[in-house]
Every structure is written in structure tokens, then in C-alpha cells.
Amino acid sequence: MADVVLATYGITKTFGSLVACDDVSINVRAGEIHAIIGPNGAGKSTLISQICGTLIPDEGRVELMGQDITALSGRARALAGLGRTFQISQLAMEDTVLQNVILGGVGATRRQWHFIQPILSHHDLREQAEAVLERVGLIDDRHRQTAILSHGQKRQLEVAIALMLKPKIFIMDEPMAGLGLEGSKQLTMLLDDLRHQAPILLVEHDMDAVFTLADHISVLDYGKVIASDDVDAIRNDPVVRDAYLGKDS
Amino acid sequence: MISERLINIILIGLLVIIPAWAYLADEPFTITLMTRAVIFALAAVGLNLALGVGGFVSFGHAAFFGLGGYVMGILAWHAQSYTPFLELPFLIEGTQSMPVIWVIAVILSALLALVIGVVSLKTTGVYFIMITLAFAQMMYYFSISWSAYGGEDGLSIYVRNSFPGLNTLDPIQFYSICFIILMAVLALMARLVKSPYGLALNAARQSPKRVEAVGLDLHQLQLLAFVISGAITGLAGALFADLNRFVSPNMFSWQLSGEFIVFIIIGGVGRLFGPVIGALVFVGLEHFLGEINDYWHIYLGLILLLIVLFSKTGVMGLLVKKEAHHG
Amino acid sequence: MSFVLLAEQVLNGLQLGVMLFLMSAGLTLIFGVMGLINLAHGSLYMIGAFAAASIAGLTGSFILALLAALTGAAIAGGIVEMVVIRRLYRRDHLDQVLATFALILIFSEGTRWVFGSFPLYLDIPTYLQGPVFLPGGIQYPLYRITLILIGLVVAFALWLMIAKTRIGIQIRAGENDREMIAALGIDISKLYTIVFALGASLAGLAGALVGAIQSVEVGMGEPVLILAFVVIVIGGIGSIKGAMVGSILVGLTDTLGGVFLPQILQLFMDISTANNVGSSIASMAIYILMGGVLIWRPTGLYGSRP
Numbered sequence: 068m069a070d071v072v073l074a075t076y077g078i079t080k081t082f083g084s085l086v087a088c089d090d091v092s093i094n095v096r097a098g099e100i101h102a103i104i105g106p107n108g109a110g111k112s113t114l115i116s117q118i119c120g121t122l123i124p125d126e127g128r129v130e131l132m133g134q135d136i137t138a139l140s141g142r143a144r145a146l147a148g149l150g151r152t153f154q155i156s157q158l159a160m161e162d163t164v165l166q167n168v169i170l171g172g173v174g175a176t177r178r179q180w181h182f183i184q185p186i187l188s189h190h191d192l193r194e195q196a197e198a199v200l201e202r203v204g205l206i207d208d209r210h211r212q213t214a215i216l217s218h219g220q221k222r223q224l225e226v227a228i229a230l231m232l233k234p235k236i237f238i239m240d241e242p243m244a245g246l247g248l249e250g251s252k253q254l255t256m257l258l259d260d261l262r263h264q265a266p267i268l269l270v271e272h273d274m275d276a277v278f279t280l281a282d283h284i285s286v287l288d289y290g291k292v293i294a295s296d297d298v299d300a301i302r303n304d305p306v307v308r309d310a311y312l313g314k315d316s
Numbered sequence: 317m318i319s320e321r322l323i324n325i326i327l328i329g330l331l332v333i334i335p336a337w338a339y340l341a342d343e344p345f346t347i348t349l350m351t352r353a354v355i356f357a358l359a360a361v362g363l364n365l366a367l368g369v370g371g372f373v374s375f376g377h378a379a380f381f382g383l384g385g386y387v388m389g390i391l392a393w394h395a396q397s398y399t400p401f402l403e404l405p406f407l408i409e410g411t412q413s414m415p416v417i418w419v420i421a422v423i424l425s426a427l428l429a430l431v432i433g434v435v436s437l438k439t440t441g442v443y444f445i446m447i448t449l450a451f452a453q454m455m456y457y458f459s460i461s462w463s464a465y466g467g468e469d470g471l472s473i474y475v476r477n478s479f480p481g482l483n484t485l486d487p488i489q490f491y492s493i494c495f496i497i498l499m500a501v502l503a504l505m506a507r508l509v510k511s512p513y514g515l516a517l518n519a520a521r522q523s524p525k526r527v528e529a530v531g532l533d534l535h536q537l538q539l540l541a542f543v544i545s546g547a548i549t550g551l552a553g554a555l556f557a558d559l560n561r562f563v564s565p566n567m568f569s570w571q572l573s574g575e576f577i578v579f580i581i582i583g584g585v586g587r588l589f590g591p592v593i594g595a596l597v598f599v600g601l602e603h604f605l606g607e608i609n610d611y612w613h614i615y616l617g618l619i620l621l622l623i624v625l626f627s628k629t630g631v632m633g634l635l636v637k638k639e640a641h642h643g
Numbered sequence: 644m645s646f647v648l649l650a651e652q653v654l655n656g657l658q659l660g661v662m663l664f665l666m667s668a669g670l671t672l673i674f675g676v677m678g679l680i681n682l683a684h685g686s687l688y689m690i691g692a693f694a695a696a697s698i699a700g701l702t703g704s705f706i707l708a709l710l711a712a713l714t715g716a717a718i719a720g721g722i723v724e725m726v727v728i729r730r731l732y733r734r735d736h737l738d739q740v741l742a743t744f745a746l747i748l749i750f751s752e753g754t755r756w757v758f759g760s761f762p763l764y765l766d767i768p769t770y771l772q773g774p775v776f777l778p779g780g781i782q783y784p785l786y787r788i789t790l791i792l793i794g795l796v797v798a799f800a801l802w803l804m805i806a807k808t809r810i811g812i813q814i815r816a817g818e819n820d821r822e823m824i825a826a827l828g829i830d831i832s833k834l835y836t837i838v839f840a841l842g843a844s845l846a847g848l849a850g851a852l853v854g855a856i857q858s859v860e861v862g863m864g865e866p867v868l869i870l871a872f873v874v875i876v877i878g879g880i881g882s883i884k885g886a887m888v889g890s891i892l893v894g895l896t897d898t899l900g901g902v903f904l905p906q907i908l909q910l911f912m913d914i915s916t917a918n919n920v921g922s923s924i925a926s927m928a929i930y931i932l933m934g935g936v937l938i939w940r941p942t943g944l945y946g947s948r949p
Contacts, residue, residue, distance in 0.1 A: 142532065145529055173512045175530065178512040181512045184511060184512075185507070186511060373736060438937075464919075614752040617748030621727065621742055
């Protein structure tokens with residue numbers, strides 16, 4: 068059995084009278100892609116926020132590589148090895164692709180307090196950035212302004228920046244959202260390759276991508292995990308099929 | 317299209333040639349005007365770090381300008397009246413040495429910026445603008461009510477402060493001091509913006525979430541920018557008080573805070589030499605238009621309005637095709 | 644500290660508060676509905692005062708002067724909204740600050756050009772002069788009591804309008820979701836112009852009323868504007884209730900602080916130092932109040948916008 072990289076234990080979050088997450092316990096193992104699916108309002112975003120540190124759970128804990136990170140800020144979690152990508156791309160739009168990626172390196176190597184040497188003369192960061200861009204397929208676009216990239220390229224860029232953190236796990240919030248057929252295919256290939264570097268926990272609505280990529284699927288509904296199993300078991304689970312996947316899948 | 321670098325060089329050239337000509341033509345008033353422009357430029361360079369690079373609109377930078385001015389005024393006043401500033405618990409006498417005054421002005425302005433920054437940077441948008449304005453107003457009213465140092469009438473310093481080896485009363489020598497300080501600060505800014513810190517600060521302005529996601533502390537980055545920004549504007553304030561040999565609560569006025577923002581807008585937000593253009597244009601308008609028409613502020617207002625409504629990139633943006641890379 | 648003196652100062656604080664409310668209600672409405680920071684509000688206050696002083700000078704009637712203030716400021720506000728302000732709604736705050744700052748320059752110098760640099764005088768009408776005798780042996784100027792009453796009446800009328808009329812519903816809807824009301828088919832342009840002119844007229848009224856106690860001069864609006872901003876930061880941007888509460892708080896703090904702080908300090912220090920230090924701290928009192936409120940509630944007491 069592969070090692071558990073990320074685990075949540077009994078995560079519960081309530082907003083007023085709404086229980087957004089109800090005793091959610093999942094884990095992500097090394098080398099796997101773990102997808103979280105479920106209808107809108109099932110609590111997927113709330114769960115991701117609590118894993119990434121944007122929200123603090125009312126109960127339960129989150130562990131990364133066995134270390135309890137529940138009390139850590141989002142920033143600290145990034146430094147601990149949690150690489151996230153956002154549902155709506157969060158990028159420095161005026162900067163170039165290369166600058167955005169190098170920013171990841173600045174954060175990871177804690178160089179933000181260096182004032183004197185120009186960033187471009189930090190050769191190690193530059194080389195690492197170019198290697199990462201090569202990996203995601205954006206190396207030829209490295210000097211382009213981020214704002215003019217296509218939607219799919221912005222997604223790739225977010226992955227590249229996450230790679231600079233040398234993450235222990237990738238957390239991706241609806242990476243396929245807004246991508247056309249071609250973009251989805253490209254990103255799917257990239258993510259498939261990425262799992263060997265670090266496991267991926269992703270929230271997704273695109274069922275094609277989910278069934279292509281995922282090894283393990285957790286299904287959320289009304290804040291609870293109603294099923295969590297490997298992909299074939301989920302595909303064949305009659306309850307899940309009828310309720311959420313439709314009779315055709 | 318001309319490159320930004322070329323324009324910067326031309327500007328430096330202007331800052332050298334015009335006073336040199338004035339010196340040779342024996343027009344000390346022109347030198348004084350240029351000194352005023354250079355000092356205003358320095359104040360706005362400070363603000364530009366916070367506003368242009370950091371992206372937070374401070375409407376209270378006069379707080380630092382005035383503090384620097386009063387540091388100079390108070391220390392010099394105590395020196396010229398031979399009374400100590402503080403006797404207990406330890407003796408602090410006044411001083412009329414420029415370098416000492418500058419160091420103290422920078423340190424105190426940085427401290428004030430730290431205090432204001434810690435409180436204000438928790439907020440954003442309108443609240444931030446209002447809080448920074450409120451702090452400057454607080455200093456303004458405080459200085460009016462503190463009669464020990466002149467209150468509303470301000471404080472006059474009879475002799476210009478001293479700098480080792482120079483006759484600081486000579487306009488061209490004082491100008492040279494201010495010019496060199498401006499150039500040094502601009503060089504520092506240029507370095508800062510290209511550094512990892514500059515990259516991080518710039519990115520923080522564009523996408524706070526992105527910056528946090530790579531493990532950077534947004535607040536700390538911004539706070540440092542605000543502190544450096546305040547320190548630079550404070551230094552400008554000390555020089556300004558020295559130029560006029562006078563400091564008054566007006567150095568804290570909100571109009572002045574607004575004018576600093578105007579310099580930056582005229583020159584181009586985030587452009588390294590933007591504040592220099594803005595200050596030169598402003599002082600030029602103030603002098604030439606002011607001679608023709610006592611109500612020249614109307615024209616300044618109209619120009620500013622037109623710039624804001626129709627050409628946000630400022631003079632630099634009009635001349636240079638390439639977008640501001642904020643430094 | 645006698646009861647009479649205390650009562651007088653409280654009334655002064657209320658009067659200041661109520662006048663501040665007239666300024667800040669408009670400001671907070673404009674920000675709440677249109678999302679616009681309007682630095683030119685102080686200029687509208689000034690225009691109201693000048694209009695009133697001019698008409699009072701011509702006709703001798705205070706009532707006409709007030710009407711002139713209301714209409715003059717409303718018209719000025721309407722014109723400014725149509726020519727300049729409406730281009731700013733979609734812009735970022737920096738642009739709004741700069742453009743309205745430019746308007747201040749234009750209005751101030753323009754007024755100086757037309758009226759000259761010397762202040763104008765607006766007299767309190769004879770029927771409002773003199774003291775009023777209140778229970779407890781308090782003597783208080785009739786005019787100031789009238790101001791407090793006018794302010795309360797306006798506050799009530801404003802509340803009525805917003806809670807009970809159709810325009811009021813549109814305003815409340817606009818504060819909640821700007822894009823939605825456009826989708827609902829409400830004429831946004833007209834609504835915005837009305838809101839702006841309404842805010843302007845309130846400011847103009849305040850300028851005229853206060854102009855009779857202080858002088859009418861260029862630049863009179865800006866100190867009040869800044870106080871009004873402190874009020875809406877304390878009260879919460881977009882909230883009329885917040886503007887009311889904030890105004891009273893600021894009015895009382897500013898007035899009572901200036902009286903009591905030196906007195907309290909006299910317990911520890913000699914009289915002249917206490918007065919000096921006391922009045923210095925008092926001048927900062929409302930900003931300290933603002934800082935305190937913000938630490939406790941970062942968006943103000945009744946603010947909802949994050």
C-alpha cells in the first residue's frame with residue numbers, strides 16, 4: 068500500500084445553520100490522482116479551502132506527510148509542500164510567464180527579502196523556472212505577457228508555479244473549468260504525467276477527465292462523503308451512478 | 317517611439333543643465349525652483365513605491381513629509397536657540413548638521429510609517445485611503461495645537477543647516493545636495509524593483525492570492541514597502557524645510573498629499589522617473605501659470621481631470637510605447 | 644464642571660453631529676449606491692453656503708437663502724454628475740480620488756475667482772437669534788437648537804424616503820447589487836444622478852446652515868469633508884444608520900474631548916501643561932476613536948461591504 072501523503076480526519080465546517088462539511092475523512096496516497104466529485108453545494112470548495120488553509124475547520128484535522136497542518140496558514144502550507152491551483156486563475160497578469168514562475172521560486176527559497184541583486188541574475192531560479200516551463204510545455208512562451216495567454220496556457224502556468232514549490236501534493240480546484248476539448252486533452256496529459264512527481268487531489272465536474280485520470284474517487288453530497296473508492300468501484304456503484312453520473316457512464 | 321531609458325537620461329540631463337545654466341547666468345531663483353522640483357520629486361518617488369509598485373493609494377503621505385520637516389525644524393530651532401530638546405532622562409541637544417538631521421528624519425518617518433502601516437494595511441480600498449488621510453490630518457491638527465513649536469504660525473529657522481565641506485546657503489550647492497540624494501534614491505529604487513523583493517511586491521499588487529499561494533507573506537511585503545516609502549518622503553520633508561528655512565503645519569496638509577499623487581499621475585504611475593516629470597511639470601505650471609493668473613489651480617485641476625479621464629498612462633505613457641513594467 | 648456647562652457641550656456635540664450627518668449621509672449614499680468616492684462633496688457644501696450668502700445678501704430672506712443653497716447645490720451636483728462623475732463609476736478608486744480632487748481645485752479657485760478671497764457673511768435671521776431657556780437652567784442659542792431639529796427632521800425624512808418610497812427601494816437595491824438593478828430595467832443613469840444631486844443638496848444645506856455660525860469662505864468644505872469621511876469609516880460605508888451613529892459619536896467626541904481632556908489631565912499636571920497637552924490630544928481624539936472602532940470592526944459599525 069502506497070504511503071498516505073495527505074489525510075483529513077473528520078473535517079466539519081458549519082456556516083450558521085448550514086453544515087457545509089460533515090465529518091469528512093479522505094486520504095491521498097503517493098502516486099495517485101484522487102478526484103472529489105459531487106453536485107453543486109456538496110461542500111467540495113469548502114473542503115478544498117480547509118485543506119489549503121483559507122478556512123479553518125470547526126472540527127477535525129488535516130495532516131500532510133503525517134504532520135498536523137490544521138493550524139497552519141495558507142502561506143505556511145505552501146511552504147510545507149502544498150501546491151495549489153485555483154479555479155479562477157490567480158496570476159500576475161502584467162508580468163511575463165517567466166516572471167510568474169520565478170515568483171514561485173522566490174517564495175519557495177524565501178528570497179523575498181533580497182533587495183540588491185536583480186532577480187534575473189539569480190541563475191539557479193532562472194534555470195529551475197525554465198526547466199519547469201519545459202515540463203509543462205510553455206517554454207517558448209516564457210517572455211509573453213501572462214494576460215495574453217489562452218485559458219489553457221494559464222492553467223499550465225499555474226501548474227508550473229506550483230512545481231517550483233517542489234510540492235508534496237497538488238491540490239487543484241476544477242482545473243478543467245472553461246477549457247475546450249483541446250485544452251482539456253493537453254491538461255489531462257500533463258496531470259497524468261504529474262502524478263509521479265506528487266499525488267494530485269482535484270475537485271472536478273468534467274467526468275471525462277475524472278474517469279481518465281483518477282485512481283480514486285470520493286463523492287460528496289450535502290457535506291458528507293457518500294462513497295470513496297477506486298475508480299472502477301465508483302463507476303459501477305449503482306447509487307452513485309443513478310444519482311450523479313447518469314445512466315450513460 | 318522613444319525608450320524609457322532615453323527619456324530618463326534626458327531628464328537627468330535637464331536636472332543638470334538647467335541649474336548649471338542658471339548658475340552661469342546668475343539666476344539663483346531658477347536654481348531654487350529646480351531645488352523645489354527635485355525635493356517634490358523625491359517625496360513622490362517615495363510615494364510611488366507604495367502607490368505605483370505596491371498598489372496602495374495613500375492619501376496621507378504628507379504625514380511623513382511634515383514629520384521630516386518638523387524633525388529638521390525642531391532640532392535646528394533648539395540648536396539656534398541654544399536650548400536642549402530634552403534634558404531628562406538623557407541630554408538631547410539640537411543640531412544643525414544636515415546628515416544627522418536626515419538620519420533622524422528617516423528613522424522617525426520609518427517608525428511612523430510602521431505604525432500607520434500596521435493599522436492601515438489591514439484594510440483595503442476606500443478604507444485604506446481614508447485611514448491614511450485621517451492619520452495625516454491627525455498630525456496636522458496636532459501640530460497646530462502644539463504651540464511650543466509655533467503652532468499654526470510655524471517655525472522659522474534663521475540659518476540653513478550645515479553640511480560638511482559645503483556652503484549650504486549657496487543655492488547651487490544646496491541644489492547639488494538635493495540632486496545627488498534624488499539620484500541615489502532613484503538608483504536604489506531601480507535596484508529594488510528588479511530584485512526578488514520587487515518582483516514579489518509587484519506580484520502582490522496584481523494577485524494577492526497568488527503571492528500567498530507561493531508562501532509569501534503579503535502583509536510583510538506591503539508593510540516594508542510602506543515603511544521605505546514613508547522614510548523617503550520624510551527625508552524629502554527635511555530637505556524642504558531646509559530649503560524654505562521654515563516649517564509649518566501646512567506640510568501635513570491633505571492638499572499636499574493629493575499633490576504628491578498628482579505628480580505621480582502626471583508622470584505615469586509606477587514609472588521610475590514618473591515623479592520627476594510630474595514634479596517638474598507642477599513646479600513649472602506653478603511658476604509660469606502662477607505669474608499670469610492668480611487662479612492657476614483651476615488649470616491644474618482641469619489638466620488633472622483631463623489626464624485622469626482620458627490618458628491614464630501619464631506623460632511617460634504618451635512618449636514611450638512600451639507599457640510600464642513598474643520600474 | 645457644572646451641569647449647565649456639560650449640557651451645553653453635549654448640545655454643541657449634537658449640533659456638530661447633526662450637521663456632519665447631512666454631509667456624511669450623502670457621501671455614504673453615493674458610495675453605497677454608486678461605489679464612488681467623492682472628494683468634491685466639500686465643494687458642494689461650500690457652494691451651498693455661497694449660494695445662501697449671496698441670496699441672503701440680495702433678498703434679506705433666510706428662507707430664500709436656504710432654498711438657494713438646496714437648489715444651487717443640487718444643480719451643481721447634477722451638472723457635475725452628468726459631465727464628470729458618470730465617467731468614473733467604472734474606474735478604480737485612485738482615478739475617482741484624483742478626478743474629484745481635481746474638481747476641488749476647480750471649484751475652490753473658481754469660487755475665489757467669482758467671489759474674491761474674503762469671506763462672505765451670512766447672518767442668523769432675527770427670529771432665530773437669542774437664547775432658548777431649557778430645563779435645568781440651561782441657556783442655549785435658539786439657532787443651534789434649530790439646527791439640531793432641522794437635522795433630525797432631515798434624518799427622519801431620509802429614512803422615510805429610503806424605507807417607504809419607490810426611489811428608496813431602488814436605492815436600497817442598488818446598494819445591494821449594482822448589476823442587478825440594471826438588469827431589472829431601472830434607469831440607472833437617472834437614479835445615479837438623483838442620488839448624487841440628493842447628496843449634494845444635503846451638503847449644500849449643511850453648508851448654508853453652518854455658514855451662519857462660522858464664515859462662508861473658500862475651503863470651508865474640506866475640513867468637514869474629512870470629518871464626514873471619518874464618520875462613514877466609523878459608521879460603515881454605505882449605511883445611513885452608520886452615518887447617523889457615527890456623526891453623533893464624532894460630534895460628541897470632538898466637542899467633549901476638547902473640553903474634558905484638559906480637565907482630566909489637570910488632575911495629574913499643572914493647568915497650562917494640561918491645557919496644552921489636553922487640547923493637542925483632543926485634536927486627535929476622533930482619529931483615535933476611528934482607529935479604535937476599526938480595530939474592533941474593520942468595516943465600521945454597520946458596514947457590510949468587505
